Amino acid sequence: MSLSQKILYYVGCTTCHLYPETGKAMKKILDTIGIDVEIRDDEPCCGGALFIMGHIGEGIKKVKENIEYFKIHKIGKIIVNCPECYKTLKYDYPKVEKEFNIQVQHSTEIIAQAIKEGKLSLSKEVPLKITYHDSCHLGRYGGLYDEPRFIIKSIPGIKYKEMEFYKEHAVCCGGPIREPYIELRNQMSLTNLDLAKRIKHLVTACPTCYYNLDGVAQLFEHKVKVIELINLVAYSAGLISEIPGVELGG
């Protein structure tokens, strides 16, 4: 990455549209760490959903357009918090354009590294029993299993426990496409919630998993609370005053 190039915080469609507060919390975390990022209000869709649906030709077209977009805007590095964007940008883009060499990093990589380097201090206690749901795109596709666990365990007060199936064996929440098979999504998310029942708090580092798991938890009035990892981190770093969806009491 040359000096004239910029780091893009690529927020992703789901976070922009459904969870802008999570995006803002991520921005605060980046500010705290001292990473200067650009956020663009003409950010394109990564095209990941196109590949999943089988619109491979359309996906390739989209990838080529986006690579051009990154070039025009002098992007030298991309930070994402959406695992689907992460997988698509990091692994599918170089398949389409061999010379695509922009570094792509997931928020969990950035945060874990910052904790290790002492650039982000997580000091506020979170006295909760917590487990972690591996996103398919972040885990099985992206290989990022350890970073989110390291982050969660760095937060004081947390009692961490794994679910019955985790890492490579984690159960999909129902995935990013969902429609028209909503009932299948419901059942798959329910299995995850049931597996987390004794632990009560299920953390995810994926806005799609959050959407599915939290939506289904509310729909079925499930007692498990779903937490977005970024919010957990931002809270412990003192950047936000409460964790959405969780009452810490006291």
Next chain:
Amino acid sequence: MSEKIFEQVMEKLERGIETIGDLKLTLTIGYTSRIMKNERLDPLKPEFIELKKEIVKNLDKLVEQAIKTLKNHFCEVILAKTREEALAYILQEVEGEELVVKSKTNTGKEIGLVKKLETEGIEVIETDIGDRIIQISKEKPSLPIGPAVHLDPAYIAEIFSKHYKVPVKPDPAEIVKVGREKLREQILAANVGITGANVVIAEEGSIGLIENEGNISLITRLPPKHIAIAGIDKVVPTWKDAITILRVMEAAFDLRGAYCSFIKGPSGTSDIRGLEVLGMHGAQEVHVVLVDDYRTPAREKGFEELLFCINCGRCFVACPVIQHAGIEIFLSEVSTGPIGLVKAALIKGINEAVAIGLFLCTGCNRCKELCPANIDIPGMIEKLREEAIQKGIILPEHQKMLESIQKFDNPFGKEIKKGL
């Protein structure tokens, strides 16, 4: 037309979710825990994957070599380009027979063997107890290597009792005892035994079969004629390679393969004056039917990894769609499970693949992760979806999402605020 297929898929899904009941827990927790927490497979994986790559690269030569060496060992060998050719050969070999006993053969299933023989008026008896239960009950099979594991013992006892007209207690040992006695009679009465082959060793001119029941041992020895059916992908270069594959097969399901048979042609003796007589205790004739069918087209299509499949069924166990919507998902007459979906597309066509759930896969990649060969099943499913779309088979919801990305640059079907 695609509307009707999608309606059927939705019905199948809704019915599956509604009726899965207790089976869901067995599939999600029971089997998955058992196979996932088995640590025998991982150390074997790298060598196995390298071997499979080598085999597929040199397949034509290996098949040629295997045919030659098997023939040297008095086997009759045919290389069937298509399933029709394979069926025609087998039909000719069983002509005049009323009864054929068989063991599990995925290639036999793929070519529609049982149905074909039955339409020709030949009774076909499955000798694997799980397959026999499915055959008698006419239930849908579940796990490829344990097709009846989802059925209640009381129910199995009831259907056995009805079928064999003897009282059967709902106890696994009792069920197995009745099955054994009845199957033995039929194995002794049959003149032809049909099996698959887990490996065909090119250098040695030998086929290898692994099992835990002993039915394969019996039907390859007792009837005078043994017909083995194998996809060309089952050919391996050497003995050592055969052992690698058989060990992976055992480890894949954490099983103990009680018996392993290597068959190098018919049984025989030269004890009388040194004159060779074929057929002593074992079969007098051994026929090996090597089936190509979808395999060469798969290689040409960029689906060569399909030929890495050893039918272990781990992708079936891994699949959360099957776990939540039941065993009919991805099940066709020719195969089952996620890899079976891909095979069905190649064997029966893209419409069949859509009908059994091509668009139900969430792309979670768990099947690839658990596959001994890490076959990229989700990647193949994406390509098959593309093929379906090109034929005009598209879900309206997916069409909408496509248009939304094209028009609004996001999947939500409307303008959204980007950035923060």
